[in-house]
């Protein structure tokens with residue numbers, strides 16, 4: 001329809017889409033993924049409550065029409081963004097993901113929960129506590145000091161602040177999840 005500049009789905013090759021489609025329909029014959037299936041799909045079970053909340057929020061962000069299911073187009077759009085999206089698109093998407101109460105701003109508490117969840121999911125040792133890290137980043141990128149991050153502050157902050165950007169990229173680095181899906185494809 002000549003609107004390919006606005007559609008992330010077009011960024012994926014047909015053959016790849018076919019692969020994801022097969023994968024999706026195998027795991028989810030109804031074509032509609034529930035939150036429970038979503039966790040199973042990505043092999044996410046037995047997570048601690050913070051990580052769990054993060055995954056639930058991710059589910060809601062994927063579910064663009066908010067009907068409580070992820071359908072194939074939503075799934076492909078999300079994958080395409082994660083795999084191919086431009087930095088700015090990704091950051092906008094992260095912003096939506098992090099703004100848990102959906103008020104259009106990210107407050108300190110929302111950021112802290114995310115940092116905790118990311119650490120819980122990715123593991124590893126950290127020199128600073130999640131609280132210290134959150135405060136440090138927050139103070140740097142909350143440019144007007146109103147205690148909330150606007151979309152602009154968030155996008156600009158991630159661009160200018162290497163430490164924050166690194167966490168952002170890790171936070172939705174679904175590459176290990178994508179690798180997991182690919183591995184399972186061979187074992188099925």
Ligand SMILES: [Ca+2]
Nearest residue numbers: 063065067069
């Ligand atoms: Ca949906």
Ligand SMILES: [Ca+2]
Nearest residue numbers: 099101103105
């Ligand atoms: Ca918020």
Ligand SMILES: [Ca+2]
Nearest residue numbers: 142146148149
């Ligand atoms: Ca602000």
